[in-house]
Amino acid sequence: MRRAQEIGVLVGRSLEDARSDANYAALRLRRTAWSLGALNYEKDNKLKSLPKTDNPIMLRTDFSSDTKWKNLCKKVQAPDEDDGFQADIECLSDAMYEGLDIDQIVSLVQKDVHPVIFVADRHAIMESDHGILCVDLDDKPGRAFRVIPSKMWSVENNLSLANMDYEEFFEEIGPDGIFRGFED
Secondary structure (H helix, E strand, O other): OHHHHHHHHHOOOOHHHHHHHHHHHHHHHHHHHHHOOOOOHHHHOOOOOOOOOOOOEEEEOOOOOHHHHHHHHHHHHOOOOOOOOOOOOEEEOOHHHOOOOHHHHHHHOOOOOOOEEEEEOHHHHHOOOOOEEEEEOOOOOOOEEEEOHHHHHHHHHHHHOOOOOHHHHHOOOOOOOEEOOOOO
16 A cells, blocks of 8 residues: 555555556456456456446446546536536446447447447546547447537437437537537
């Protein structure tokens, strides 16, 4: 523990982030061992289907910072300052899902639960805009765009209630591939 504190201080990071880095490194080492055949991944760590939930999931696939993940969940679930709307989502953090791509995630979703899943990948966790992947599970499973946390309520609410469809959001995506809300 003291060593983790020293390492965290040396690189200007919190103890929690230093621990997260150590856990992430251990997970990557296990996955490398599995990929090289030193461990049986299917036997030792079979991926489980995502749970059925009352609300759509925001799935964590990047474990580089626990602090940034917790802050992202707070931002996403905060009510909109203008209208008071908020995203009805459940944040799911399980290292088993670390590093999964969109196709793998879609294959783990139980059918006919929600029309969308949100993915907190490395970009969402580490980049300043925190663009979260919004993945279609309904019309064209696997197609995706990014959405900033403060506008996730608009995407989640409208897709969950079938008030709007993906095409309407795709029309509003900026040149950077991120949905930042509708123009007035």
